[in-house]
Amino acid sequence: MxxxxxxxxxxxxxxxxxxxxxxxxxxxxxxxxxxxxxxxxxxxxxxxxxxxxxxxxxxxxxxxxxxxxxxxxxxxxxxxxxxxxxxxxxxxxxxxxxxxxxxxxxxxxxxxxxxxxxxxxxxxxxxxxxxxxxxxxxxxxxxxxxxxxxxGCNASAVTLALAPLIHSGQIDPADIVSTLSVAPSGAGRALRDELLAAQRLSSAAAYAVSGSHRHIPEVIQNLRLAVSSAATDAHAPADPAGWGLSLTPVLVPISRGILAVNTARVVSQETAATLHQTLERHYATEAFIDLLPLGELPSTGSVLGSNTVALGVGFDPATSRVTVVSALDNLYxxxxxxxxxxxxxxxxxxxxxxxxxxxxxx
The missing domain is CATH 3.40.50.720 (NAD(P)-binding Rossmann-like Domain)
Structure with a gap:
């Protein structure tokens, strides 16, 4: 032992x-x-x-x-x-x-x-x-x-949703938007007024808007690893050029969990099926990533108390944007x-x- x-x-x-x-x-x-x-x-x-x-x-x-x-x-x-x-x-x-x-x-x-x-x-x-x-x-x-x-829990929700599509060159790394519904437990156990039950029950509140969330550099660092061998140098500065991530978390009245709605502009001729296939190819042997059938989307309730990340894919041809929804238990x-x-x-x-x-x- x-x-x-x-x-x-x-x-x-x-x-x-x-x-x-x-x-x-x-x-x-x-x-x-x-x-x-x-x-x-x-x-x-x-x-x-x-x-x-x-x-x-x-x-x-x-x-x-x-x-x-x-x-x-x-x-x-x-x-x-x-x-x-x-x-x-x-x-x-x-x-x-x-x-x-x-x-x-x-x-x-x-x-x-x-x-x-x-x-x-x-x-x-x-x-x-x-x-x-x-x-x-x-x-x-x-x-x-x-x-x-x-x-970081938010970084996991965004990275695992998008890294395969970044790696395959199917989405534009300069145009990524992620909105995350997050549980207050992600902020830890310390007593804070804005995390009191009286403040959070029956209420949702955005925070760390306008590019101020601390997990943004971590997500960009991760996504760079998916496409750049130079990023494997642990001491290489993270070049922000060509990368654009708008990340907005929203506190919601659940005790644990993250639901991340991640969208990005598609840069090649794609369909919902081809984008889904990329994720399927990368995660086919992963025990803790559950890629749902095309057309299905996950919820936080489906992964509560587990080590699983659930992913669902959608594509809007009118805007050429893919949406990958990820759900995970932030504490697990x-x-x-x-x-x-x-x-x-x-x-x-x-x-x-x-x-x-x-x-x-x-």
């Missing part, structure tokens, strides 16, 4: 990792840290994690954490980067998985624009299904990796599930181990 510590385990993402690992056939939960809840029983914060018994949250101790085989960092951006440095110095062969943004962006300028503060060297990006310029996938880079960063496939899936690959075990492709309903 591979023993795993989770830092920031009292949050939604950290708790979801703990939930997945608790029933994983090859992984074993070790220390769960949460400074704010140090000494408090885990089940008081996560009452659904019944199998953890009387385990309590610990404080962060680098020596104790580095005694594990794997440490998962489920911390806000600006915190995981520094701790990752400390853990790397304590034990170079320790496997580290970061759920935050600190290790995602290769371009320091993009980081400064979107987040600010210290830019840390990127780790191996944890999106196994991402098609690369040469035709292989990001899975090949994850094999044997000891430093992994999980993708959008964060914790992607991390465990990538970790499985890195450890050389069954990629699907411990992960559920079936959702829950109603």
């Amino acid at each position: 591979t023993r795993i510590a989770v830092v920031g385990a009292s949050g939604y993402a950290g708790g979801e990792v703990a939930r997945i690992v608790a029933s994983h056939p090859h992984l074993e939960l070790g220390v769960l840290t949460a400074d704010r809840h140090e000494g408090r029983p885990v089940r008081q914060v996560h009452p659904h994690l019944r199998t953890l018994g009387d385990q309590s949250f610990s404080g962060i101790d680098v020596e104790e954490l580095s005694a594990h085989d794997v440490v998962v960092l489920a911390l806000p951006h600006g915190y995981s980067g520094e701790l990752g440095e400390s853990l790397s110095k304590a034990r170079s062969d320790l496997v580290l998985v970061d759920l935050g943004a600190d290790r995602r962006l290769s371009d320091p300028q993009a980081w400064e624009h979107s987040y600010g503060g210290r830019h840390f060297d990127p780790w191996v990006y944890g999106m196994p299904e991402l098609v690369l310029a040469g035709g292989d996938t990001q899975r090949s880079r994850l094999e044997g990796a000891t430093r992994i960063v999980a993708p 496939k959008g964060t914790a599930g992607a991390a465990v899936q990538s970790l499985n690959i890195a450890l050389g075990i069954d990629e699907a181990a411990g992960l559920d492709a079936n959702g829950v309903a109603p």
Whole structure:
């Protein structure tokens, strides 16, 4: 059994990792840290994690954490980067998985624009299904990796919908529009007025409009990997020329899930069938991508509680625009599930181990 510590385990993402690992056939939960809840029983914060018994949250101790085989960092951006440095110095062969943004962006300028503060060297990006310029996938880079960063949930919803069409040259990378209906749980567990139930129930609200969403550089970085061998250099600046992504998230009153409506201008003679066939060709062997039959569209309810991304395709010949609708559970496939899936690959075990492709309903 591979023993795993989770830092920031009292949050939604950290708790979801703990939930997945608790029933994983090859992984074993070790220390769960949460400074704010140090000494408090885990089940008081996560009452659904019944199998953890009387385990309590610990404080962060680098020596104790580095005694594990794997440490998962489920911390806000600006915190995981520094701790990752400390853990790397304590034990170079320790496997580290970061759920935050600190290790995602290769371009320091993009980081400064979107987040600010210290830019840390990127780790191996944890999106196994991402098609690369040469035709292989990001899975090949994850094999044997000891430093992994999980993708952003919104970035996953857009990237997995469009990367095959970018790779095949069927859509214009300068004309992409994505509108995402997102659950407030994607913002984490911290108390914020705009996320209170009284504010969100029976109400929808857009945010981060006019190109200000922090996941935009991440999506462009991913889509560049699908077409440019130069983008494989982790330290190459992300050239914005020729790329145009308008991304607008809308908070909706659901506890978890993302429904992304992604549209792009088609640049060749295409039909709904040929565009669907491209996605079908790229994802035919992917266990966790469910491409629906042509004419069908997914909903968040179909993937709730699963590691599955559901995709549906439409095409409007009057405007020469393709629409790819993607649905995923932001806490499962959008964060914790992607991390465990990538970790499985890195450890050389069954990629699907411990992960559920079936959702829950109603």
